[in-house]
Structures are given as C-alpha cells and as structure tokens.
Amino acid sequence: MAPLQTFTLFSLYLSLVSAIVITANGSFSHHFATTKLTPNAQKMTRLHFYFHDIVSGKHPTAIAIIRPKSAFGMTAIVDDPLTLDTKPRSKVVGRAQGLYALASKHNKALLMAMNFAFTYGKYNGSTLSVLGRNPVLDAVREMPVIGGSGVFRFARGYALANTVRFNLRNGDAVIRYNVTIMHG
Ligand SMILES: *[C@@H]1O[C@H](CO)[C@@H](O)[C@H](O)[C@H]1NC(C)=O
Ligand SMILES: *[C@@H]1O[C@H](CO)[C@@H](O)[C@H](O)[C@H]1NC(C)=O
Numbered sequence: 293m294a295p296l297q298t299f300t301l302f303s304l305y306l307s308l309v310s311a312i313v314i315t316a317n318g319s320f321s322h323h324f325a326t327t328k329l330t331p332n333a334q335k336m337t338r339l340h341f342y343f344h345d346i347v348s349g350k351h352p353t354a355i356a357i358i359r360p361k362s363a364f365g366m367t368a369i370v371d372d373p374l375t376l377d378t379k380p381r382s383k384v385v386g387r388a389q390g391l392y393a394l395a396s397k398h399n400k401a402l403l404m405a406m407n408f409a410f411t412y413g414k415y416n417g418s419t420l421s422v423l424g425r426n427p428v429l430d431a432v433r434e435m436p437v438i439g440g441s442g443v444f445r446f447a448r449g450y451a452l453a454n455t456v457r458f459n460l461r462n463g464d465a466v467i468r469y470n471v472t473i474m475h476g
C-alpha cells in the first residue's frame with residue numbers, strides 16, 4: 293500500500309475513534325433522554341375491524357386516480373371508514389387513508405400503502421402504517437404492519453384481511469381486518 297494511502301487510512305481510523313469517544317462522553321448525547329427500551333416494554337395488541345371500500349354512489353371513499361386501459365396500474369386513493377361491525381352504519385373506529393394500486397400483471401394483487409388513523413377510545417389519534425401485497429381473490433391476505441404512532445409507537449406486526457362482502461354490480465367491498473402488533 294502506498295504511504296499516502298496508509299496515512300489517509302490511519303487518519304480516518306483516528307478520526308473515527310475520536311468521533312466515538314466524543315459521542316460517548318461529549319455533551320451531545322446527554323441532551324437526549326436515556327429511557328431504555330427493554331423487551332419487557334413491548335405490548336401485544338390485537339384489533340378487529342371492518343374496512344368499507346365504497347367505490348360507487350355519490351360519496352365514494354375510494355377513487356381511481358390512475359385508470360390505464362388495462363387494469364394493471366390502476367391506482368386509487370382511499371379514505372375508507374373502519375367500523376366495529378360489518379354494517380356501514382356501525383360505530384366508526386377509524387379511517388384507512390392511503391392508496392392501493394394493481395401492481396401485478398398476472399393476477400389481482402394490489403400494492404397497499406395506507407395508514408389506519410384510529411378515532412376510538414384510547415386509540416384515538418394513534419395510527420398504524422400498513423405496506424403490503426394484497427392478492428384480493430385469496431381467502432386470507434397477510435400484510436405487514438411496518439410502524440405506528442401514538443400508543444402504537446414502534447409497532448410491528450401483521451394484518452390478516454378477508455373479504456366479507458363484495459358487490460359484483462358496483463364494486464363496493466367490506467373487508468375484515470385482524471391486526472396483531474407488538475409495540476412500545
Ligand atoms: C467518559 O466518562 C466517564 C464517566 O463520566 C469516565 O469514567 C471515562 O473515563 C470517560 N472516558 C473517556 C474516554 O473520556
Ligand atoms: C379524539 O380526539 C380528538 C382530538 O383530540 C377529539 O376532538 C375527539 O373528540 C376525540 N374523539 C373521541 C371519540 O374520543
């Protein structure tokens with residue numbers, strides 16, 4: 293190795309070591325709270341609710357924003373109510389806000405990217421973020437829950453979705469979601 297390179301590596305090493313020492317003992321890190329997360333601080337929560345995807349009528353909660361000639365690429369923005377029961381007029385516990393897109397050329401698999409924004413009881417104001425693949429014709433679809441806010445900070449888990457009702461005539465759907473998450 294050429295001396296210059298050796299020297300450069302050595303000074304890089306020195307600056308890394310001093311950076312670590314400064315971070316460990318410097319005032320910088322002391323400005324932050326030092327609450328430690330332990331495995332015991334994790335809670336597990338299971339939620340069950342119904343997702344109403346209303347594409348028909350005067351007040352749709354899902355609208356196509358991209359409508360290619362083929363179905364592939366269709367993209368919809370949703371603000372779908374989440375309720376305690378299958379009936380659309382049952383108690384609303386939150387909304388699913390985000391989008392879904394037909395991201396498969398060969399079957400009906402959607403990309404789901406949405407936040408569940410809860411408005412119910414102690415979950416009011418808290419959210420869960422779901423990002424996953426949803427092959428809508430499968431009986432049960434599993435999607436990852438990749439994060440959360442409020443009482444669901446640090447959330448990770450999964451959602452199981454199954455279609456309860458699908459109206460072939462107008463495309464409206466009611467989907468049951470069972471969500472299991474670990475969180476702080
Ligand atoms: C870092 O701080 C601790 C306690 O405040 C001290 O005992 C230790 O010697 C310090 N280390 C360095 C490398 O300055
Ligand atoms: C949820 O929180 C919002 C804002 O804090 C408040 O206006 C609303 O009344 C709360 N709803 C419920 C059902 O607690």
Ligand SMILES: *[C@@H]1O[C@H](CO)[C@@H](O)[C@H](O)[C@H]1NC(C)=O
Pocket residue numbers: 340432452453454469470
């Ligand atoms: C969702 O939870 C309910 C109640 O525990 C259960 O009956 C149902 O089978 C679950 N659905 C799925 C897809 O696991």
